[in-house]
Amino acid sequence: MINLYCIRPKGFNIGNDVIHLALNYFIRSSFNQNLNIISLPATSKYESQKKAGLNSQTVYEINQFGHGLIVGGGNLYENGELEINHTALKALDVPFMIFSLSRGKIYNKKLELVDRTDVMTDNNIVAINKKADFSLSRDIATCEYIKDLGCDNIVGGCPTLFINEMPQHMVPISDVDKTDALISIRTPNLMSIPVSYQYSVRDQLLEMIELLKTEGYKNIKFLCHDHRDIPFAASFKEIEYLYTDDVYTYLTLLKSTKLNITYRLHSFLPALSLGIPAIKLSYDQRALSMLKTVGMDEWNIDILKQDVISEIKKRIKSIGDLDNIKDSLRDNKWADLRSTVVTNFNKFAELVLNKNS
Numbered sequence: 001m002i003n004l005y006c007i008r009p010k011g012f013n014i015g016n017d018v019i020h021l022a023l024n025y026f027i028r029s030s031f032n033q034n035l036n037i038i039s040l041p042a043t044s045k046y047e048s049q050k051k052a053g054l055n056s057q058t059v060y061e062i063n064q065f066g067h068g069l070i071v072g073g074g075n076l077y078e079n080g081e082l083e084i085n086h087t088a089l090k091a092l093d094v095p096f097m098i099f100s101l102s103r104g105k106i107y108n109k110k111l112e113l114v115d116r117t118d119v120m121t122d123n124n125i126v127a128i129n130k131k132a133d134f135s136l137s138r139d140i141a142t143c144e145y146i147k148d149l150g151c152d153n154i155v156g157g158c159p160t161l162f163i164n165e166m167p168q169h170m171v172p173i174s175d176v177d178k179t180d181a182l183i184s185i186r187t188p189n190l191m192s193i194p195v196s197y198q199y200s201v202r203d204q205l206l207e208m209i210e211l212l213k214t215e216g217y218k219n220i221k222f223l224c225h226d227h228r229d230i231p232f233a234a235s236f237k238e239i240e241y242l243y244t245d246d247v248y249t250y251l252t253l254l255k256s257t258k259l260n261i262t263y264r265l266h267s268f269l270p271a272l273s274l275g276i277p278a279i280k281l282s283y284d285q286r287a288l289s290m291l292k293t294v295g296m297d298e299w300n301i302d303i304l305k306q307d308v309i310s311e312i313k314k315r316i317k318s319i320g321d322l323d324n325i326k327d328s329l330r331d332n333k334w335a336d337l338r339s340t341v342v343t344n345f346n347k348f349a350e351l352v353l354n355k356n357s
Helices: 014-031 056-065 086-091 122-131 140-148 159-165 195-214 227-234 247-255 265-274 285-293 308-317 321-330 333-355
Strands: 002-008 035-041 068-074 096-101 134-137 181-185 220-224 240-243 260-262 278-282
Touching: 002 014, 002 056, 002 333, 014 035, 014 068, 014 096, 014 159, 014 247, 014 265, 014 333, 056 086, 068 333, 086 122, 096 122, 134 140, 134 333, 140 285, 159 265, 159 333, 181 195, 181 227, 181 265, 195 220, 195 308, 220 227, 227 240, 247 265, 260 265, 265 278, 265 285, 278 285, 278 308, 321 333
Parallel strands: 002 035, 002 068, 068 096, 096 134, 181 220, 181 260, 220 240, 260 278
Antiparallel strands: none
């Protein structure tokens, strides 16, 4: 029996659970044998326990009982939420993979991309990448940044792009929750964008709802990915919201809509995979670079630099083109990303099994 530890984000965002679900699929496919996947939080700040990240406790446990370690996937480089003890990291003694981490910049008030104030330090990024046997970054910008630090890494994309390959677990939901349009929101004060743009998000959403009604979408709801979105969603008296912390219910809600308009990367990527028409609204380098990585940058809408409502209207009018765009990518760019993931997981599995044979 192989014990594989996975240190990952375990905060409030359901997107982290979608990533982990897809990650599990690729892990188990590569090992193809009895396997325990032991998940630990990347930081203790959301937890009531101290066992988190790469600290002395976790590394000791991994060395004692584990046969391999994966850190990821998620935004751990860009929000400083991976706790690292350098002495413990040096003592780590199992095969180690970094998978699908991102480091994204944000827009300042001049609409220039700049580093976040809570970004992981370069020293920590270098330390874990030098220690790792495999390092797969989620997007092009992250990969280039780490290479500029003198560390080997490659672009691995996000496993949620291939979530359609997994057995689909549909959860019973009421007919009223099967929507014509589902808007995946994010509370404006949790968006790392200039304050003036935060204030405009509410009006943007009201215009969006009116546009959807004009285009014939009747049952329109918000989808909250994070319980911190609920107060903002509840402030709209004319539209209902949906929330779940169960990943299968979340995917069922996503699969039960005719259109997903989303500020959230991890409803857009699964929507692409599952054949759900979707329109992505982005506001930071994390999303911009990820959309470029998967070849969807021309379909993307930058809410700080484009007229959001007119661009959404264009996408709705040309929604039939989305299938053609995906068809052109599926056997090329997406196939290359999938091959990179599978190849490196197979190599990681081989290293783990050989070291523990």
